[in-house]
Amino acid sequence: MPNWLLPENIADVLPSEARKIEDLRRLMLDNFRLYGYELVMPPMLEYVESLLAGAGQDTDLRTFKLVDQLSGRLLGLRADMTTQVARIDAHLLNRNTVTRLCYAGSVLHTRPSGLHATREPLQIGCEMYGHAGLEADAEIQELALASLALAGFDDVRLDLSHVGVLRAILLEDPVAKRDEAQLHSLLRGKDVPGLEEITNNYSATTRNALLALPHLYGDVDVLAKAREVLPALPGITKALSELAALAASAIGRAQVAIDLADLRGYQYESGAMFALYVAGLPNAVARGGRYDQVGEAFGRARPATGFSLDLRELARLLPTAERKHSIRAPWGNAPELREKIAELRKAGEVVIQSMPGHDNVQDEFECDRVLVLDNGNWILKNLG
Ligand SMILES: N[C@@H](Cc1c[nH]c[nH+]1)C(=O)O
DSSP states (O other): OOTTOOOTTOOOOOHHHHHHHHHHHHHHHHHHHHTTOEEOOOOSEEEHHHHTTTOOHHHHHHOEEEEOTTTOOEEEEOSOSHHHHHHIIIIIIOOSSOEEEEEEEEOOOSSOSSTTOOSSOEEEEEEEESOOSHHHHHHHHHHHHHHHHHTTOOOEEEEEEEHHHHHHHHHTOHHHHTTHHHHHHHHHTTOHHHHHHHGGGSOHHHHHHHHHGGGOEESTHHHHHHHHHSOOOHHHHHHHHHHHHHHHHHBTTBEEEEETTOOOSOSOOOSEEEEEEETTOSSOSEEEEEOTHHHHHTTOOOOEEEEEEEHHHHHHTSOOOOOEEEEEEOOOOOHHHHHHHHHHHHTTOEEEEOOTTOOOOOSSEEEEEEEEEETTEEEEEEOO
16 A cells, blocks of 8 residues: 555645635634634543543544553543533633633544545534523524634525423433433434334333424424424423524524434533534534533533534535735845845735746646846736
């Protein structure tokens, strides 16, 4: 095997694609700052216990593990930054008020989430701690939508779901509660035959409620239907009214859909959840939601909500950025030349000095001017 081959679903990012990704990263981080989100940079690897605190088995399977030569302990390469940021909020900042944090960095997955998905997504996102009310969820939802708008996506679908619905059903039925993990995955896959089989020995109320969930999908009217067909448990009533409020806050910004069986996530979610979809991609481009129990796993319970997305995936959907105009200049030490070049760069121009004997071949830049010496003055001349 040639030594320049990379592992499956791992790839280099070449200049024009890297530029697109970096432009998006800057745009989004600058926007998060405008909402008061402070940037944090958690480490690439941690002890597995802290990396997996509050997260489910899926995250465990997705995490690359290695042994630390210094401590002999097992380390994990992060597969998701959300729990790392929760750890920072819980232990390092120790604030009792609302804390808003944002981040951008590579994460690694042992298995790709789809056939062509990368195993090294570039995750960017925001997390808000310390407020249990829906206002926090609404701000996070707004920021997620604003991020896609900044990236140039104007036709976005927002799918809302709520872990509270399943939780409330299971709270009433200890038999079904034992199958919680399995029910999660059957619902995620909308596996109706599987659900019919597993719910055979449950009470009729639980069975009917669980079998109704995969069909509770569609526009906001689904909420009214859910109120009719699901049992009127306090947890369900609360979840449905939260979803109605969040749907209302997105009106005009996205096409809103409700999907009560969409429980895809990292299994740390504890309340309302959302997924954003854009044309051209069947998978969600961004996900978010409430996860109040993660702080508790770090010994400090804090209400939490946030969202994240993969910049590499998002950038792939965008057209290649236009090539930036640039200026070619000769290489030289003459003070007037150096001064002129510095002045142009300060004004935001790309000035590429030619190495003697070489032509420039560059994907990203289109050279449309040259710097030439004319009667003792360095001047710009248009090319072509
Ligand atoms: N990190 C989660 C999304 C999320 C961020 N905060 C809360 N949820 C994901 O990638 O699916």
